[in-house]
Amino acid sequence: MKDGIAEIIKKASELKTEKEKIEFLQAASKKCQPPDLLVLMFRLMFDPKVTFDLPEGPPPYKPLPKESDVQNFLYRDFRRIKYFIKGQFENIRPHKRETMFIEFLESMDPDDALMMVAIKDKKSPYKGITKALIKKTFKEEAKDW
Numbered sequence: 001m002k003d004g005i006a007e008i009i010k011k012a013s014e015l016k017t018e019k020e021k022i023e024f025l026q027a028a029s030k031k032c033q034p035p036d037l038l039v040l041m042f043r044l045m046f047d048p049k050v051t052f053d054l055p056e057g058p059p060p061y062k063p064l065p066k067e068s069d070v071q072n073f074l075y076r077d078f079r080r081i082k083y084f085i086k087g088q089f090e091n092i093r094p095h096k097r098e099t100m101f102i103e104f105l106e107s108m109d110p111d112d113a114l115m116m117v118a119i120k121d122k123k124s125p126y127k128g129i130t131k132a133l134i135k136k137t138f139k140e141e142a143k144d145w
Contacts, residue, residue, distance in 0.1 A: 003070030004109045005032075005037070006111035007127070008038065009038075010126055012025050013127055018133060021137070022133070022136060034075075036141075039141045040115065042134045043145065045124060046131040049145070051122070052099055053084060059101060059105065061105040064113075065109055080104055101120075104116075
């Protein structure tokens with residue numbers, strides 16, 4: 001079973017040097033399917049032009065047990081994130097959008113769900129994973145953040 005997105009970012013945050021983190025994240029990004037998924041997660045986290053159309057703070061959701069082994073959910077259903085981004089699908093009522101987000105969180109690995117809640121509020125969920133680090137890691141992709 002491949003690592004979930006949150007597990008990849010957590011592993012990177014635990015590395016000692018910036019160089020190790022950069023090399024690890026670049027290699028992990030190439031292994032992701034789709035390949036740009038990790039970069040897109042960082043864009044959600046750090047690009048000020050991309051904001052979520054959801055209330056700030058953690059929503060009332062029930063995380064799955066860790067042993068559910070659903071690390072692949074976010075890879076498979078990343079496309080659903082578009083429903084939560086401001087400026088897209090504006091015909092969705094706020095309550096429906098919030099309900100959809102809660103269902104989204106309740107379907108994924110609990111570590112990925114915690115990460116998504118932090119990302120929604122434009123926070124890095126892991127110490128040492130900063131906008132500056134990501135801009136160095138993915139220079140071309142993050143140049144306009």
